[in-house]
Amino acid sequence: MAEEKMAEQQRSPMHRALPGLLIAGSLGGIGLVMVSLLSLAPPVDDGSGSGVPLAAPQGAPSTVEMSNAGAFILPPTVGPGGKNVPLTPARLDAPPPLAAVPVVPAIPKAKPKVGKTAPRPIRIKIPKIKVNSPIGSVTVNKKGVLGTPPLSKPNQTGWYKGSPVPGETGPAVINGHVSTRSGAAVFDRLRELAKGDQIYVYRSDGKVTRFTVSGIEQASKNSFPTKRVYGNTSNSQLRLITCGGVYNKATHHYTDNIVVYATLSKKKG
Numbered sequence: 001m002a003e004e005k006m007a008e009q010q011r012s013p014m015h016r017a018l019p020g021l022l023i024a025g026s027l028g029g030i031g032l033v034m035v036s037l038l039s040l041a042p043p044v045d046d047g048s049g050s051g052v053p054l055a056a057p058q059g060a061p062s063t064v065e066m067s068n069a070g071a072f073i074l075p076p077t078v079g080p081g082g083k084n085v086p087l088t089p090a091r092l093d094a095p096p097p098l099a100a101v102p103v104v105p106a107i108p109k110a111k112p113k114v115g116k117t118a119p120r121p122i123r124i125k126i127p128k129i130k131v132n133s134p135i136g137s138v139t140v141n142k143k144g145v146l147g148t149p150p151l152s153k154p155n156q157t158g159w160y161k162g163s164p165v166p167g168e169t170g171p172a173v174i175n176g177h178v179s180t181r182s183g184a185a186v187f188d189r190l191r192e193l194a195k196g197d198q199i200y201v202y203r204s205d206g207k208v209t210r211f212t213v214s215g216i217e218q219a220s221k222n223s224f225p226t227k228r229v230y231g232n233t234s235n236s237q238l239r240l241i242t243c244g245g246v247y248n249k250a251t252h253h254y255t256d257n258i259v260v261y262a263t264l265s266k267k268k269g
Helices: 035-040 226-230
Strands: 121-126 131-138 157-160 170-175 198-203 208-220 236-248 253-268
Touching: 121 170, 170 226, 198 236, 198 253, 208 236, 226 236
Parallel strands: 131 157, 170 236
Antiparallel strands: 121 131, 121 198, 157 170, 198 208, 208 253, 236 253
16 A cells, blocks of 8 residues: 655656655655755555645654654664564654665666657566566646555556656656555565665666665654655665555554665666
């Protein structure tokens, strides 16, 4: 179950649509970004018919439950994840985690050609968690709410069209359901990823990109790390997002989001 008002039109798709989008509820689990516009993030469809804000209002409490909240201090960096390692959020002002392996230059943004369609991601493979999924596209509706992959296609992921094509400079965003009413969905095991794991994204122009996971966190939807997920980057990065935490059967919402950060480490084609 997943979730994520366009701010104002700019020169590129990423500048036209503010990428501060939160994937929630029905998602089991979403270039360059204009950080100065992050505060204008639109609500995101969580599948229940209502949108939720991307980030919590100032002063809003986090829904992440801590057994000893008074003594809990958020770490200054996103954790590496791994077997038997609890996923915790990092401080909101923490930057994206450092690349786990050497970074390769981004693929230059394709120049539009008459009669040619722009490249787009078409498939994602994550060997460790046995993901081999087609990639559709998601965008915002007239109410400024970002859509999610169809619930009828639990194995499909969604690339946010306002983000870069994977492999280009900036954080490309792909979301996917963690579950649907029929059972586990494509990102059911996303929380198992850890630093060093590999993610492959195939593009319609024949190029294949490999991203290496640099970190993973579980963050409350009331304090979503908007800047860290959607902020400017000087290289090509990838964000995978799904839902996590506690599922409320009454509201059909999960309390948290699982966010995987990865950096381009190989390309071909």
